[in-house]
Amino acid sequence: MSKILENPHGNCALGGANATLSALRRVIPIYHSGPGCAMQTTAGEASQGSLRLPYYTSYTAIPSTNMLEREVVFGGEKKLEKHLEGALEILDADAFFVLTGCTAGIIGDDVKSVAQRFQDQGHPVYAVETAGFLGESYRGHEIAWNALFDNIVEKNPSARDDNLVNVLGVAPYHDPYFEGSLEEITRLLNKLGLRVNTFFAHGQGLPEVRGSSSAALNIILSPWLLKSIAEQYKKSFGIPSLRFAGAPLGATDTAAFLCAVGTALGKEQEVKDVIASEEEWYYRYLETGIGLQSWRRFSIVGESANVIPIMRFLANDYSFTPEIAICTDVLFRSEDKAFVTERLTNLEYAQPPEIVFTGDQWEINQALARCPDAALLIGSTNEREFAMSHGMQFFLACYPNTERLIYNRSCAGYRGALTLIEDIYSNL
Amino acid sequence: MARTYNGIRELRADTVTINDWGGSSMAAAEQYPKKCMGRTDRTFSQGLQCQQINSVMALLSMEDAAFVVHSPLGCAGCCSMANDWFRVGQIHRGSFALKNARVLVSNLDERDIVHGGEAKLREALHLAWERYTPKLIFVFTSCASGIIADDVDAISTEVNDELPYTKIIPIHCEGFKSKVCASGYDAAFLAITKYVLADEPRGETIPGLLNLFAPPTVSYMDQLEIERILGAIGIETNYIPFYSSLEKIQKLSRAQGSTAICKVFADEFMKELEDRYGIPYSHTIMPIGTRNTDRWLRGVAQIMDKEAEAEVYIARERETCLPLVEDLRAKLTGKRVFICGGTGRSFAAAALIDDFGMKLVGMETPTYDDEAQPDVEKLNRIHGDFVLDVANMMPFEQVNLLKKLKPDVFIGVPVWAARLGLPTTHVLDIKRPTMGYRNLVYLGSKIAAQIENPGYNVKIAAHAHLPYKESWYESDAFKFIQ
Numbered sequence: 001m002s003k004i005l006e007n008p009h010g011n012c013a014l015g016g017a018n019a020t021l022s023a024l025r026r027v028i029p030i031y032h033s034g035p036g037c038a039m040q041t042t043a044g045e046a047s048q049g050s051l052r053l054p055y056y057t058s059y060t061a062i063p064s065t066n067m068l069e070r071e072v073v074f075g076g077e078k079k080l081e082k083h084l085e086g087a088l089e090i091l092d093a094d095a096f097f098v099l100t101g102c103t104a105g106i107i108g109d110d111v112k113s114v115a116q117r118f119q120d121q122g123h124p125v126y127a128v129e130t131a132g133f134l135g136e137s138y139r140g141h142e143i144a145w146n147a148l149f150d151n152i153v154e155k156n157p158s159a160r161d162d163n164l165v166n167v168l169g170v171a172p173y174h175d176p177y178f179e180g181s182l183e184e185i186t187r188l189l190n191k192l193g194l195r196v197n198t199f200f201a202h203g204q205g206l207p208e209v210r211g212s213s214s215a216a217l218n219i220i221l222s223p224w225l226l227k228s229i230a231e232q233y234k235k236s237f238g239i240p241s242l243r244f245a246g247a248p249l250g251a252t253d254t255a256a257f258l259c260a261v262g263t264a265l266g267k268e269q270e271v272k273d274v275i276a277s278e279e280e281w282y283y284r285y286l287e288t289g290i291g292l293q294s295w296r297r298f299s300i301v302g303e304s305a306n307v308i309p310i311m312r313f314l315a316n317d318y319s320f321t322p323e324i325a326i327c328t329d330v331l332f333r334s335e336d337k338a339f340v341t342e343r344l345t346n347l348e349y350a351q352p353p354e355i356v357f358t359g360d361q362w363e364i365n366q367a368l369a370r371c372p373d374a375a376l377l378i379g380s381t382n383e384r385e386f387a388m389s390h391g392m393q394f395f396l397a398c399y400p401n402t403e404r405l406i407y408n409r410s411c412a413g414y415r416g417a418l419t420l421i422e423d424i425y426s427n428l
Numbered sequence: 429m430a431r432t433y434n435g436i437r438e439l440r441a442d443t444v445t446i447n448d449w450g451g452s453s454m455a456a457a458e459q460y461p462k463k464c465m466g467r468t469d470r471t472f473s474q475g476l477q478c479q480q481i482n483s484v485m486a487l488l489s490m491e492d493a494a495f496v497v498h499s500p501l502g503c504a505g506c507c508s509m510a511n512d513w514f515r516v517g518q519i520h521r522g523s524f525a526l527k528n529a530r531v532l533v534s535n536l537d538e539r540d541i542v543h544g545g546e547a548k549l550r551e552a553l554h555l556a557w558e559r560y561t562p563k564l565i566f567v568f569t570s571c572a573s574g575i576i577a578d579d580v581d582a583i584s585t586e587v588n589d590e591l592p593y594t595k596i597i598p599i600h601c602e603g604f605k606s607k608v609c610a611s612g613y614d615a616a617f618l619a620i621t622k623y624v625l626a627d628e629p630r631g632e633t634i635p636g637l638l639n640l641f642a643p644p645t646v647s648y649m650d651q652l653e654i655e656r657i658l659g660a661i662g663i664e665t666n667y668i669p670f671y672s673s674l675e676k677i678q679k680l681s682r683a684q685g686s687t688a689i690c691k692v693f694a695d696e697f698m699k700e701l702e703d704r705y706g707i708p709y710s711h712t713i714m715p716i717g718t719r720n721t722d723r724w725l726r727g728v729a730q731i732m733d734k735e736a737e738a739e740v741y742i743a744r745e746r747e748t749c750l751p752l753v754e755d756l757r758a759k760l761t762g763k764r765v766f767i768c769g770g771t772g773r774s775f776a777a778a779a780l781i782d783d784f785g786m787k788l789v790g791m792e793t794p795t796y797d798d799e800a801q802p803d804v805e806k807l808n809r810i811h812g813d814f815v816l817d818v819a820n821m822m823p824f825e826q827v828n829l830l831k832k833l834k835p836d837v838f839i840g841v842p843v844w845a846a847r848l849g850l851p852t853t854h855v856l857d858i859k860r861p862t863m864g865y866r867n868l869v870y871l872g873s874k875i876a877a878q879i880e881n882p883g884y885n886v887k888i889a890a891h892a893h894l895p896y897k898e899s900w901y902e903s904d905a906f907k908f909i910q
Contacts, residue, residue: 002537004552005501006559007511007528012502028895034571034603036478037502043481044505053843056895061823061844064475068604072575086472086908090824090900102500102572103604106541132500133541133572361528362559381512385528402512 002135002330007361007382009303009328009400012132014101015045016140016174017147018062021097022046022054023172025205028093029057031064032080032111033101037132038062045137046173049399050406054173056093063087067103077109084118084125094206097147098127105131126151136330138225141171145229148209157214157237162265164195164215166239168229169222170247172200175306176401180410181247185221188258188413191274192267213237217264221247222305223343224336240264245343246305247412249420250313251279252348254413282414286421293425297321299353299371301364301379302398303329306411308343310378310397313417315350322353323371326364328380328398331357376424395424433696435600435615437608443798447607449818450825450906453791456816457804460796472908476820478603481506482612483568485644486693487599489514491673492563494530494556498549498580499570503603504533513644513858517671520648520859532556536572546578553587557594563674566619567598574602595674597623608795609820610692610771613643616669617697621704624677630705631682638732639686639701640665641694645770649861654689654715657725657745657864661737668694681705685731687724689863690714690772691799713803714772715863716855716871717780718749745865753783756872761785763879766830768792768821768840769855775803777839777855782810784872789833792840794820817905827894828905837879849889851882 010016018029018041031037042059053059063086065071065079080098087096098111115127128147130140145168167185172178182201189196197208197215218233218241220226230241242264248257255275262271298320300311304327314320325344331337337357345352356367365386368377377387380398387394396404397411397420409423410416438445448468449456459465480503488495488510497504511529518526532555534540534548549567556565569580580598588596599619601612638658642651655665666679686698686709698709710727713720722742729738763786767777774793781788788811793800796818804816815833817825823844830838830848838845842852853874861867 001539002535004532004548004555005535006530006532006555007507008501008504008533008535010501011505012500015502015505031475034478035476035607036481036506036603036609038475039477039481040502040505042505043509044502044507048508056893059843060475060477060821061895062475064473066473066476066607068607072604082471083473090472090897090903091895092897093895102502102541102570103575106572106575132502133536133538135537136501362555381508382528385526388525400508402508402515 003360005360009359009380009382010136010138011041011045012136013134013140013143014099014130014132015041016137016171017099017128017130017144018140019046019054019137019173020141020144020171021099022057023200024209025203026056026094027205028087028091028096029062030083030087030096030098031062031101032076032098032104032109033064033067034103035064035066035068037101038064044400048401049174049176049178050401051404052173052407063091067101072103072107075107075109076104077111077114080109080111080114084114088118088123095124095126095152098125099130100128102132105129105133137174138171138329141174142226142229145226149229149232152206152209154210154213155236157211159214160216161214162216163193164197165189165217165219165261166197166212166215167219167221169220169225169305170200171225174399176397176399176404176406177409177411177416180406180408181412181416183408184410184413184415185247188254188274188278189261192258192262192270194265213239215239217242217261219261220244223308223340224304224331224333245340246309249309249412250317250417251282251414252316253309253312255279278414282418285418289421295319295321296376297323297374298376298378299324299326299368299374301326301328301368301377301383303327304331304340306398308340310411310420311344311353312347313420316348317417318421320376321350323374324354324356324367326356326358326367328359328364330359393428395427433614433618435611435618436606437611437614437795438606445608446796446818447794447820448909449796450909451816452813453804453808453816454813456796457801457808460801465796468909470822470908471910474822474824476607477609479606479609479612479615480568480570480601480603482609483599483601483616485510485513486613486616486669487566488529489517489644489671490564490566490669491671494532494560494562494565496549496552496556496565496567497531497533497570498536498545498552498567498573498578499533500536500572501533503570504531507531510644516859517648521671530556530560530562541572541576544576544578545573546583549578549580549583550587553584553596557591562594565594565596567596569598569600569602571603574604595623610795613693614696617694617700620677621697621700624674625680625704628678628681631679633684634682635684636662636664636732637683638663638665638728639680639683639707640667641686641688641698642667642670643690643693644670645858646670646689647858647860647862650863650867653861653864653867657721657741658728661729661734661741663728663732663734681707683707685709685728687711687728690770691775692771713779714776716773716776717783717868718746718753718865719783720776720779721864721868749865749868752869753872756869756876757785759876759880760872762787763836764789764833766790766833766835766838768826768838771795771800773855775800775807778807779810780868783868784875787811788814789835790815790817790829792817792819792821792826794818824896824900825905827896828901828903831901832905837875839875844894846885847889847892847894849882849886851878852885853878
């Protein structure tokens with residue numbers, strides 16, 4: 001059962017599905033929903049990771065049936081059909097995804113049949129049940145991937161491409177650094193001679209989704225997202241998965257990441273060379289900034305996929321002391337909590353922090369108050385209040401973000417690590 | 429006198445409300461009074477703003493208040509946006525110890541949809557009380573809570589009896605009930621009437637006190653300018669509901685008059701205050717531009733018995749202001765403008781541009797009703813015929829019209845027009861000034877600067893992606909209005 005949440009760190013399933021699908025090049029979502037859902041999900045999800053709007057359709061440009069009382073009573077399938085006809089007439093897209101809101105979900109409109117009628121005429125129209133009450137943003141991200149798997153992914157891939165990998169688990173327009181981080185991960189994997197399907201960066205989209213079934217490996221950058229999809233790729237196409245707790249950040253975790261990928265794909269020598277040259281480059285910078293920042297105790301609040309890499313980097317590679325790590329995403333499986341806990345506590349030198357799982361602002365603030373020695377708080381817009389009222393330095397790095405514009409600043413790899421240090425320093 | 433208004437703007441008995449219409453402004457002004465604009469709808473449309481967003485925006489900056497959103501998580505999306513405005517407003521008001529609005533979402537899930545969410549609502553109300561002991565707890569309903577028919581009023585009343593020192597105020601703002609997002613403002617005020625004013629004895633009138641209703645989109649700079657203007661003619665303001673409080677609501681009955689900064693904000697509520705307490709109100713136009721500000725101020729002065737003072741003041745302000753406007757006029761005369769805005773701002777801005785000698789060629793406004801009729805007539809007199817699109821944005825129609833009309837400048841949300849390479853600027857700028865006499869110059873300079881230097885839009889247009897087929901631009905912009 002879902003929990004009452006104060007100042008939630010997440011939007012609904014519709015919001016998550018929309019942010020994901022509208023990040024694919026030339027894909028247009030069509031809302032079969034109430035009149036406010038396009039704005040609500042833009043205000044609360046798609047624009048609150050990095051302040052950017054999905055480039056093709058977003059906000060009040062999302063086609064929407066704007067279901068009113070009449071549709072609640074009599075059903076909205078006809079209205080949806082009309083809207084799809086209109087959409088096909090005037091919109092230029094490679095695929096349309098009908099996304100349902102609570103209203104359509106509760107009254108039980110058969111959107112799949114409506115979409116099927118258009119498919120039968122050769123139109124790329126797909127329907128996905130995404131009613132808000134089905135869950136939070138990440139649930140929407142998973143629902144979107146299920147829809148992509150069912151409708152777009154090539155089911156009979158010609159041959160395995162040993163140099164192609166899929167990167168999954170970074171939620172677009174949700175993770176504040178999604179695009180920059182995907183760019184940095186791609187840069188590193190390219191150096192190993194790999195081509196990368198990121199799906200949401202570098203102008204990628206449906207062709208990459210379609211071709212993802214011939215990849216050699218799924219690299220999942222989240223401690224728990226997309227488990228069932230990973231299973232399906234394995235079952236249907238024999239593609240194995242490597243799961244990391246987030247996009248690796250800093251020399252230690254990035255090296256471990258590259259080694260794991262290299263081992264899986266038989267590129268051990270290339271990995272050694274890449275790590276050596278990247279570290280040479282990276283540590284030369286670090287050498288020029290020694291002593292600028294004093295070592296600090298810090299607390300961190302955010303989704304586990306952001307909290308783990310940032311906390312581990314600052315603790316393992318930068319000798320900051322973690323006091324508490326609060327994960328705001330909803331983890332249902334105990335194995336997921338165990339994995340997150342292991343990643344947050346298995347540190348090289350530092351003492352492990354206290355770990356809390358909650359997305360409720362009151363509980364977050366109560367937990368933060370248990371750590372009066374922390375001088376730095378890393379979190380979302382919601383946590384600035386606590387930092388200011390407790391005389392702490394505040395650094396905004398997590399969702400939701402209503403303050404920082406982030407185009408392609410990354411929070412991954414070697415470059416992201418340098419950027420993070422710069423940002424924390426400049427934010428003093 | 430008991431008023432029976434239920435908060436749904438399109439159901440008001442005394443006016444016809446049109447939400448979907450497109451054509452010539454002259455035709456509109458001619459057809460509306462004859463009731464022959466037709467009960468039209470769009471067979472293709474883009475996302476609207478739901479009334480819940482307006483209810484939330486109106487109230488989220490109230491002091492000593494907590495907010496319960498009875499919905500799945502998504503419907504609190506607007507709270508995140510409104511909380512951002514709230515925090516920006518705090519900084520503008522000199523408070524750097526930022527506070528978040530306290531928003532608890534009942535987080536309805538699949539199980540609640542089947543079994544009902546009343547238990548969760550009850551729990552959320554208790555949590556809000558235990559955590560913050562607020563004086564006011566506002567409850568916002570949602571499409572989901574409305575369709576499953578949770579008895580929000582009953583739960584609110586019951587819990588209110590269990591909790592001391594607080595008022596629980598349920599607001600019926602289910603999105604599916606209205607196409608007009610401004611209904612959400614009315615829903616908020618109706619609830620305040622029912623749950624706060626009903627219990628309040630009428631206070632003694634304070635001469636010179638004016639209830640000044642302002643939507644949350646009015647920037648602090650604009651609040652200061654309006655208060656400065658009113659202060660100069662001896663009017664004190666009770667500014668409601670932005671950064672307001674229970675005490676200010678309780679003071680409502682003591683005012684000598686009421687007015688609003690926006691035409692669709694608190695207009696029905698001001699009628700209520702007149703019925704209930706005999707407080708007269710002025711309802712004219714948004715004070716953007718000298719002409720509108722004159723008209724707005726004269727309206728207020730009339731009900732506050734400050735007409736002579738107002739005339740002296742208007743003359744003095746005009747003397748200061750007009751030479752500055754003249755400078756801008758030289759740069760702006762003859763420029764063709766397309767405006768897209770909320771009901772209040774679009775009409776006010778359309779009149780304002782005449783101050784600068786600009787010509788209106790097209791306008792998008794969300795609703796056409798009795799209030800709009802005189803405004804459109806007036807604009808027709810000033811600008812002649814122009815294209816009128818009764819739409820809450822509908823970007824697909826907007827870009828179609830812009831491609832054909834090729835205005836020199838677009839005023840409104842710039843996301844789409846900028847991609848056509850047009851100079852763009854805002855009149856709805858919650859972070860900067862727009863209103864009154866002195867801010868007019870700021871606004872005019874902003875427009876002039878963009879016309880002079882459109883580099884960003886011109887360059888981005890060469891690489892931008894709008895999702896429409898080329899054939900759409902050749903089609904009738906209003907073909908889906910049937």
